[in-house]
Amino acid sequence: MSLVSSVQRDAASEGYLAEYQYGSAEASHTEAYLWRHIISLCAELGARRVVDIGCGNGALCRELASRGYEVAGCEPSADGVRLAKNSAPELVFHQLGVDDDPSAVGNASFDVAIATEVIEHLVRPRNLPRFAKQVLRPGGHLLISTPYHGYVKNLVLALSNKWDSHLTPLWDGGHIKLWSRKTLSQLLNEGCFRVVRFIGAGRLPFLWKSMIIVAQKPEEPGQ
Template identity: 40%
Template sequence: MGKTKHASDYVYSNAKCGRSHDYLLPRVEAILDDLQPNEIFDLGCGNGSVMAHLVENGYNVTGVDPSEEGITEAKKAFPYLDVHIGSAYDDLSRQYGQYDVTLSLEVVEHVYYPRKYADTVFNLTRPGGHAIISTPYHGYLKNLLIALMGEWGHRHYSPFWTNGHIKIWSPSTLKKLLREAGFKQIRVHRVGRLPSIAKSMIVTASKVSE
């Protein structure tokens, strides 16, 4: 993401949810049910499919993505969405304000400058609000299985995937990133398959009121 190096040519051919949303959205919805936010910011909204799902369930959502193709697909399929071209490297809180929840699904593994990304998430989240971030899960057993199956550099982190996954995040490294940005009460939820070989993890974090 961003104006220097970003996912502006990330390919979107439609506005449908991806396969990862099958296991991400149920947990995200459960978290949102508990938090009951008035306003949500979707950082890296892609083709708008998740935004549309949330809006249809009564949430007020604003979203940005650096992919012109993704935003075009979102506007074509869901003309009622509040979507814009934008990057985690932009001063988004100055442009759009702050939100009860900053949501960013399967994005952080694509960014070149994760600390800038985390600062943007923190600034978008109003005091007393929360961040919800997901990324592919990586831990010892899963990494070992990927290596034994010879999948590194093929399905996982292929060098031929333009703007694909460039960072590997474990629960400890992602929690460290969010703590550095100023978040508190960080919790990790593993989703998809058994926890030790989960497909993704959803991390929730609180921005404590000053």
């Protein structure tokens, strides 16, 4: 990696890492409203091997491993990887972000790739489906979640004057992109994934806290 690309990578990940200086191996707030969907989808898809992209402190990896899945985690934060390895030394964790070469994780070797609440932090979001496509087997699935932003929710936030508290620019790090079902589906389609399912997670319909999109890698090369 050149000095320029190394500096660019550090700058791109700085906001993400600033927000996630992990001090604990405990599960995050997303456990309450996202995990049940992710766990259910892994079972429905008949997954055996699962990779968590942006696994943080490894809490979801540990939960999936406890249910019998063979799990690997990828995380750019050194603090996150350290906590993950200390709390689950029997699992495999890689200090990698989506801008890195995923070959160390295993090419075309996973049934399901998970990326929960990651893509809204990325400067170069197209690298996430690229990374996932390389590690997934043909016909494998990507489960990607991000805070939901649709017309009704955005209108409610605007009319209730909640935008500043909902997405304050005063945080270090934080979310740098807002995704809708349409824009996230477009990103995945551009990455040669086929969107097969949409799930709203948390809160009332169309005011969902997050959304989950399930996308499938082509069965055959070139599809």
